[in-house]
Amino acid sequence: MHQICELCDATGVALRPDCVGRILLGGQFTRIDGVSRITAARLETLQPSAIVSCKVHGAAGAFDLPLVGGIEGRSAGPDQSRRIVITFPSRVTLSGASVTPGAAKKQAVLKGMSGDGTNEVILHLVSVSDAQVMTITLSGVSSGSISNDATFFFAVLLGDTNGNGSVNASDVGQTKAASDAPLNSANFVTQYASLRSVRPDRRPGE
Numbered sequence: 001m002h003q004i005c006e007l008c009d010a011t012g013v014a015l016r017p018d019c020v021g022r023i024l025l026g027g028q029f030t031r032i033d034g035v036s037r038i039t040a041a042r043l044e045t046l047q048p049s050a051i052v053s054c055k056v057h058g059a060a061g062a063f064d065l066p067l068v069g070g071i072e073g074r075s076a077g078p079d080q081s082r083r084i085v086i087t088f089p090s091r092v093t094l095s096g097a098s099v100t101p102g103a104a105k106k107q108a109v110l111k112g113m114s115g116d117g118t119n120e121v122i123l124h125l126v127s128v129s130d131a132q133v134m135t136i137t138l139s140g141v142s143s144g145s146i147s148n149d150a151t152f153f154f155a156v157l158l159g160d161t162n163g164n165g166s167v168n169a170s171d172v173g174q175t176k177a178a179s180d181a182p183l184n185s186a187n188f189v190t191q192y193a194s195l196r197s198v199r200p201d202r203r204p205g206e
Contacts, residue, residue, distance in 0.1 A: 051068055051084065052084070079127065083124055086120070086150075094140050112124040137151045
């Protein structure tokens, strides 16, 4: 959908939160009530404001790992389960969701989805193979006036505590250093990365 809106002021500050991340097709500077603004045609799409992998760490509670540019290096739950939480700027409905494994020999199954009609969609995955990058698609995401599919990637690599896409001596060192430390927001990934799974040069897709 193309719309005309007052997108931002002369300093580049967004005037509307839902304008963030839009694709500008063109525009011009105007002055409205003495304030310089850009009036532009834009292509509206609904995209998440946050995507995290959520895992409960015992009595310490749940810790979220951002997935935009991140890799899930913690161990999976029962049945190799993973919990993904996708947050939108406002309430949305959707027609469905799907997960595509990262390679022919890898697995990932969408067991359940909740949050339709809210701003937080939760996906429950099971049988998630290690060392892969999955593609997750939310179909028919709609705010009532805008509708589109939203696709993102979910990378898992057990033992990758620093999120650099491989498991090596630096990850082993981090995990050992944190093994006796109290669990906190800075070390929760290393606390749940198993040293037994670490071997040099492991990468997603192996």
